[in-house]
Amino acid sequence: MTSPALSLSGVRKTYGGTVALADLSFEVAPGEIRGLIGENGSGKSTAMKVVSGQVIPDLGEVRVAGEALAAGSAHDRLTAGVGVVMQDPMLCEELTVAENLALGRVGRNGLVSWRRVNQQAAEVLERAGLDLDPLAIVADLSQDDRHMVEVARVLAWDCKVIGFDETTASLTEDYVERLFGVMRDLRTRGAAQIFISHRIPEILTICDTVTVLRDGEFVATVNTAETSEDQLIELLVGRSVDAQYRREPAPAGEVVLAARDLQPAGLAGRIDLEVRAGEVVGIGGLVGSGRSEILESVYGLLPRAGEVEVAGRGLRAGRPRQAIAAGLGLVPEDRRTRGLAMEQSVRANASAVAYGANSLAAVVRDKDSEGLLAMLRAKLQLKAPDDDAAVSTLSGGNQQKIVLGRWLDHNPRVLLLDEPTRGIDIGAKQDIYRLIDEAAHEGMGVLLVSSELPELIGLCDRILIMREGHLVAEFTGDVSEVELMAAAAGHSEPVETTV
Structure with a gap:
């Protein structure tokens, strides 16, 4: 043998x-x-x-x-x-x-x-x-x-x-x-x-x-x-869980995010898009298509041309703090370098948005962070040795739960999600999907980038497809993975991007 x-x-x-x-x-x-x-x-x-x-x-x-x-x-x-x-x-x-x-x-x-x-x-x-x-x-x-x-x-x-x-x-x-x-x-x-x-x-x-x-x-x-x-x-x-998730659409309200003639640095195309209160809009496309660049330029991390408004309020390019004050939140694709301070504690990372949203003189009290940490443990099943452990000691999925959970606790007008379930197990995915659904039903707008086509189909009211820096297709209602991939791979003609 x-x-x-x-x-x-x-x-x-x-x-x-x-x-x-x-x-x-x-x-x-x-x-x-x-x-x-x-x-x-x-x-x-x-x-x-x-x-x-x-x-x-x-x-x-x-x-x-x-x-x-x-x-x-x-x-x-x-x-x-x-x-x-x-x-x-x-x-x-x-x-x-x-x-x-x-x-x-x-x-x-x-x-x-x-x-x-x-x-x-x-x-x-x-x-x-x-x-x-x-x-x-x-x-x-x-x-x-x-x-x-x-x-x-x-x-x-x-x-x-x-x-x-x-x-x-x-x-x-x-x-x-x-x-x-x-x-x-x-x-x-x-x-x-x-x-x-x-x-x-x-x-x-x-x-x-x-x-x-x-x-x-x-x-x-x-x-x-x-x-x-x-x-x-x-x-x-250890229990029966549905492999697929399909959220119930929420009634769309007023426009909470509008981008007109948007051109992130390094992309060839100019893009118009809107997200309404209670709406989940997905962005799909192959690697290098410009998906993440849209979110980062809207949030202010990447230089851009064009106009961006949150609830009718214009945002200047390159101003993340202004974006936060206007009601934007971003869960970045790379949590380790852009979402977390890896050697800082679980408590410090969970409280980062609360610190950033207040003036330098403001103090985030321990009891406030305790409430947030309790929510992360209850709703997202956060597993950590203790609240003062370095976040680098956590699994990748638990790190992502902190990045997402602190924004949900902050309740922004628009949540920008770049691969939010990357490295998350199927049980926790279901919890995150339900939290996104709850946020939409409470009137939050969501702009979601995902490489998982079933995730886009199950979560989104509308799906935008990017290809080589251009918005080439938009889908509403029932759509198949084949249709999305065909558009992303260049088997459909570019569409007008004015919403």
């Missing part, structure tokens, strides 16, 4: 009084893709950090091809053939793509052949399906390309055990397919893979087996070919 490529035996990890993993054991065979699912805080990312060597378990061991790995650095694990693509890219953004792929692998004798480094990088990028210049600076790349460069970095080490921790959470559909192509190629080469995703259809598509965790404990391992989506969801959350 072939020995497992990877095995975890009796792994336990605690953070203070919080048990992240409790006696976790499972094995992955060569050439197997194992899904690992669970709600936020179930221990998935902690398990991957134990595998990668970033976290030393309190008890238990990790074996690769039967050999026990000593607790040590992530570099030692890479040398042993174990690589993990974490949820957020761990790249040196000021270096080139080739330099990032070469880090830790070349130059130990003081000599580097940059010609060879660049040639090897080009070969690895081709294998990853990336049409990128090895000399491109990572900071200049799109978020999708950065994630795929992280994948290429692991490929460059020729790892035999590879973990993907929510790698698809920030990828558009075309990039997800590229990643799956890489994973299928790795399977044929005999690599053992662990794939973490909150998207159950992805798990069923790419994985051979799936292990379910709940509150740090093993629940079950099942064959995906013999398991339905509903069965997986019930194992995941």
Whole structure:
């Protein structure tokens, strides 16, 4: 019998009084893709950090091809053939793509052949399906390309055990397919893979087996070919949950956000759009289409031409504080760099909007933050060791709950949401969808960017499609994923954008 490529035996990890993993054991065979699912805080990312060597378990061991790995650095694990693509890219953004792929692998004798480094990088990028210049600076790349460069970095080490921790959470559909192509190629080469995703259809598509965790404990391992989506969801959350969500439309009121002749910096097109009170307007499109730029320019983070009004009040470009005062709130796409102060406490991050909305002399009292934190725990099931723990210690999903929850507590006129459920498990997604629905029924306008077409269809009263900086289509009523993707990919003619 072939020995497992990877095995975890009796792994336990605690953070203070919080048990992240409790006696976790499972094995992955060569050439197997194992899904690992669970709600936020179930221990998935902690398990991957134990595998990668970033976290030393309190008890238990990790074996690769039967050999026990000593607790040590992530570099030692890479040398042993174990690589993990974490949820957020761990790249040196000021270096080139080739330099990032070469880090830790070349130059130990003081000599580097940059010609060879660049040639090897080009070969690895081709294998990853990336049409990128090895000399491109990572900071200049799109978020999708950065994630795929992280994948290429692991490929460059020729790892035999590879973990993907929510790698698809920030990828558009075309990039997800590229990643799956890489994973299928790795399977044929005999690599053992662990794939973490909150998207159950992805798990069923790419994985051979799936292990379910709940509150740090093993629940079950099942064959995906013999398991339905509903069965997986019930194992995941411990109860029956509808996989799809369809909100009830709220009566649309007055215009609360209007953009006329809007042209965010770097985009070719000029856009007109409106959002009414009680309306959820979605924006879809492929990576680089200009979706996020619309939200960031409206909020004031990105220079723009054109006019923006909130409830009839004009906003000057580049003034986020004025946007907040007028009633705008923004949940950014990249929560780690734009939404949170990672080394600050849960309490400080949750209170950030309240601090920013008041004068410098104003004081946000502890009892005020307690009310907000209680709401996050009750409505969004926020899981944190304690309110004074650094937000960097939380799972990605719990970090996102803080970013979204503090704006809902602030009750803006218009909420700008850029990929609000990225990295969120299906149970928490349902909670967030209901909160968006409640906010709309209470008269809030919502402008929502999402790469998940079912999410746009289920949540939005109208859907706008961007392509290459232009607004090319608008959909109301029943619409299919095929129609949305056709418009985003260029199979429909541009439309007039005047609302």
